[in-house]
Amino acid sequence: MIVNLGYTALLLALICSLYSIISARVYINNNKIQWVDSSRNAVLAVWFLLTLACLILVYLLTNEHFEIEYVASVSSRAMPWYLKATALWGGQAGSLLFWSWLMSSYTGIMMLRDWSNERDLQPYVITASMLTLAFFVSLNVFVENPFNVLWIDSFGNITSSMMRPDANLMFTPNDGAGLNPLLRHPGMIIHPPMLYLGFVGFVIPYSFAIGALAVGRTDGVWIRATRRWTLIAWLFLSLGLLLGGRWAYDVLGWGGYWGWDPVEIAAFMPWLTGTAFLHSVIIQEKHGMFKRWNMILIILTYALVIFGTFLTRSGVLSSVHAFAQSSIGPLFFIFITVTFTISLLLLFRGWESLASSKTLTSWLSREGMFLLNNLLFMGILVACFWGVIYPLISEIITGQKVTVGPPFYERTTGPQFAALLLLMGIVPLVAWRITTVNRIGHLIWKPTMISLLIPIISIISGIFNFAALLSLWLASLVFCVTIYEFYRGSIARSKSSGNSFFISLWQLISRNRRRYGGYIVHLGIVFMAVGIIGVEMFQTETQGTLAIEERMSLEDYSLVYKDLTEYPENDGRFVTKATLDVYKNNKLIGELEPRRDYYNISQQRMTIPDVYSTLEGDLYVLLIDWKPVGPQQATFKVYLNPLINWIWIGGFLFILGTLVATWPDQRDRHIITNNKSILQPF
Amino acid sequence: MEIKWVSKSILLVMLLTCITFNNITNVLAQDINPTDDEVNAISKQLYCPVCESIPLDACGTQACIQWRDTIRSKLSNGWSEEEIKQYFSDQYGIRVLAEPPADGFNTLLWYLPPSLFLIGALLVTRLLSNTKNKLHVQHETISNIDNANHYVERIEHDLKKWQ
Structure with missing residues (x-):
């Protein structure tokens, strides 16, 4: 039976994972190369076995094998084939398997690289990464088996297991429960894979860091070896967060994209430490400083990745994104504690050796500014982490349940985000080692003067909110400084080479992708900041119950309720859809059709907005159920989200910048070749 | 009679x-006939104990509909926003509030993150002042950077290095 094949593949994957760890250990002891080769082959075998297990589960999902517990719980006949296939990550067991498969893909690709420069690290890298993988595979094998079969006894009791219990028959339901309606969205098809790719991607630099600690190499080879892995992981995590925001905006029906929900924050926290790490490693590469700090950051990132998965998968915290609850919570807790403790022990063992040969010379240096940047990221992390765990702590200590909602996070992190924007505006103009206030002033005054135009125009337009004016000025400062950096570099190159400005700009970016890719990311963040300022500070909303042909208004917009239709869809939904004419300044500009979907099997209701979208902002309309909805009257909630689309535009720019920074560069080979001689253990 | x-x-x-x-x-x-917007203004500051991380104004469950009706009714009776929030807090505990009040144990929630941030900032400042004592500032770095033509040279140098 194909189910048995799937489970056997899982079991063998676990055995091969453990074998790869053991053979890596043997190599460490006897230094015989065949053992590390054998270990590498075992890693590749794990990838093959997990691929097989995933394919079998997808086959079962798409072919409606409802006798399988997992298939019956996340799939149904009415679902289109692509949703059936993506239900692979729609439930607990499947998503854990998918997590493991992605991680085995990373480790598999990692094993295929040239290890000649880092042979001594290889067994430790294999041990750290495969230990993580073995933990996740063991969850599938022992606790959350996606291949469990449904059985029924003579009393009608239904159970699930791999082996048939005595006096039981296989039970095949007529139909499955189907995927959670919240997950039936295009964003949800790619959001989880992106997020998982980001999460598991950070396991690679962590494994290298652990390897470096274990063998006592402090030369930064692990940083150079994992620079692209880190950027790729960061890229996917950023994409995952962005897509998650878009999904929330399109599906959750509350007019926003980010609700400071515990699971959202759980994905955001490794991004914070990952971003701090990306900045901090530049200092280590350039000047050999912050070695200890970089180790701390990558260990924290790894711990937060596991913690994030734990929060999402254990159901320990209430969340709109927690689609699974199970008994794996304590196992995760033990795993986090063990890995974190071992990592810290290794770090303390090599603490002295990790001391930097160079010291920080001044706050007014790029190193000093990067340190401030890291301090701010850590400040935001502390606020986020504290906000997430505080409800648990409060309940344990005082017995009192509390909700830590958006106001806490907005107040505690808002000033730090503003300070980060300010740093982004200053840092590109600050030299390495040391600079002077005069020098910074000389460079920054022109972009500052131009950036002041934005708050001035805002005041003339009638905006007097100090926080909004300050934030807009900071965003425009970063924009002007970044553009000024591109301009100065291109002009300098153009003058010296005689090429046109645009050719010089292209050469400038293509020959120092990391720096200018980073600047493009900064521009993306500026646009995103503009969108966030627009929504957070200028969002307006209204709600009203309208009869047919009745009108409601919000600022320049007005809506007229025209019609209501109700019909069943062939995917198991019953749709109630309202039609409204949209007017702007009394001129008809379009029609909106907000709707409510009722899923018969799961008895869940979804409020799907319809949006009139422009660069100026979104008119976001919801059909809500405060009163019975009908042709006679219906209740609508309307949001005006100014500038929100700049978040998504900024997101594209952000991704583009990361791709530019990640793209392979001749410089990397140059550095590695030049540094071969200095790769000596301490 | x-x-x-x-x-x-x-x-x-x-x-x-x-x-x-x-x-x-x-x-x-x-x-006093409260509008939906007035009810929403209070609802978005409350969370019902049943629904997961969804503010009351955005929740479609029957329980939340009843809570919103209660808010409307209280507003109709002339209750203030604070009185209504206090009423729900008394009835169901402070977990219904979007932000716990900064008193008692909850003071920790509000003051711990900024305190830790300040401690971090102090540690970094101290680290810097310690290293400054050992510092041999390379003054030529400053003078070189202050040279107006140096920027062109720096970029060219950077670029040539990788060509």
Whole structure:
């Protein structure tokens, strides 16, 4: 039976994972190369076995094998084939398997690289990464088996297991429960894979860091070896967060994209430490400083990745994104504690050796500014982490349940985000080692003067909110400084080479992708900041119950309720859809059709907005159920989200910048070749 | 007989008084007819204990609909925003509030992150002042950077290095 094949593949994957760890250990002891080769082959075998297990589960999902517990719980006949296939990550067991498969893909690709420069690290890298993988595979094998079969006894009791219990028959339901309606969205098809790719991607630099600690190499080879892995992981995590925001905006029906929900924050926290790490490693590469700090950051990132998965998968915290609850919570807790403790022990063992040969010379240096940047990221992390765990702590200590909602996070992190924007505006103009206030002033005054135009125009337009004016000025400062950096570099190159400005700009970016890719990311963040300022500070909303042909208004917009239709869809939904004419300044500009979907099997209701979208902002309309909805009257909630689309535009720019920074560069080979001689253990 | 008439009259007067006052109260109540937006303004600061991380104004469950009706009713009766929030807090605990009040144990929630940030900032400042004592500043770095033409050279140098 194909189910048995799937489970056997899982079991063998676990055995091969453990074998790869053991053979890596043997190599460490006897230094015989065949053992590390054998270990590498075992890693590749794990990838093959997990691929097989995933394919079998997808086959079962798409072919409606409802006798399988997992298939019956996340799939149904009415679902289109692509949703059936993506239900692979729609439930607990499947998503854990998918997590493991992605991680085995990373480790598999990692094993295929040239290890000649880092042979001594290889067994430790294999041990750290495969230990993580073995933990996740063991969850599938022992606790959350996606291949469990449904059985029924003579009393009608239904159970699930791999082996048939005595006096039981296989039970095949007529139909499955189907995927959670919240997950039936295009964003949800790619959001989880992106997020998982980001999460598991950070396991690679962590494994290298652990390897470096274990063998006592402090030369930064692990940083150079994992620079692209880190950027790729960061890229996917950023994409995952962005897509998650878009999904929330399109599906959750509350007019926003980010609700400071515990699971959202759980994905955001490794991004914070990952971003701090990306900045901090530049200092280590350039000047050999912050070695200890970089180790701390990558260990924290790894711990937060596991913690994030734990929060999402254990159901320990209430969340709109927690689609699974199970008994794996304590196992995760033990795993986090063990890995974190071992990592810290290794770090303390090599603490002295990790001391930097160079010291920080001044706050007014790029190193000093990067340190401030890291301090701010850590400040935001502390606020986020504290906000997430505080409800648990409060309940344990005082017995009192509390909700830590958006106001806490907005107040505690808002000033730090503003300070980060300010740093982004200053840092590109600050030299390495040391600079002077005069020098910074000389460079920054022109972009500052131009950036002041934005708050001035805002005041003339009638905006007097100090926080909004300050934030807009900071965003425009970063924009002007970044553009000024591109301009100065291109002009300098153009003058010296005689090429046109645009050719010089292209050469400038293509020959120092990391720096200018980073600047493009900064521009993306500026646009995103503009969108966030627009929504957070200028969002307006209204709600009203309208009869047919009745009108409601919000600022320049007005809506007229025209019609209501109700019909069943062939995917198991019953749709109630309202039609409204949209007017702007009394001129008809379009029609909106907000709707409510009722899923018969799961008895869940979804409020799907319809949006009139422009660069100026979104008119976001919801059909809500405060009163019975009908042709006679219906209740609508309307949001005006100014500038929100700049978040998504900024997101594209952000991704583009990361791709530019990640793209392979001749410089990397140059550095590695030049540094071969200095790769000596301490 | 007279007593009967008197008692009936008293009952009638009482009944009429009740009806009259009831009508007056209703009329007064109708004077305060809260809009959905007023109800939402309070609802978004509350979370019902059943729904997961969804503020009351955005939740479609029956329980939340009833809570919003309660808010409307309280507003109709002239209750203030704070009184309504206090009412829900008293009834269901402070977990219904979007932000726990900064008193008692909850003071920790609000003051720990900024305190830790300040400690971090102090540690970094101290680290810097320690290293400054050992510092041999390379002054030529500053003078070189201050050279207006150095930027062109720096970029060219950077670029040539990787060509």
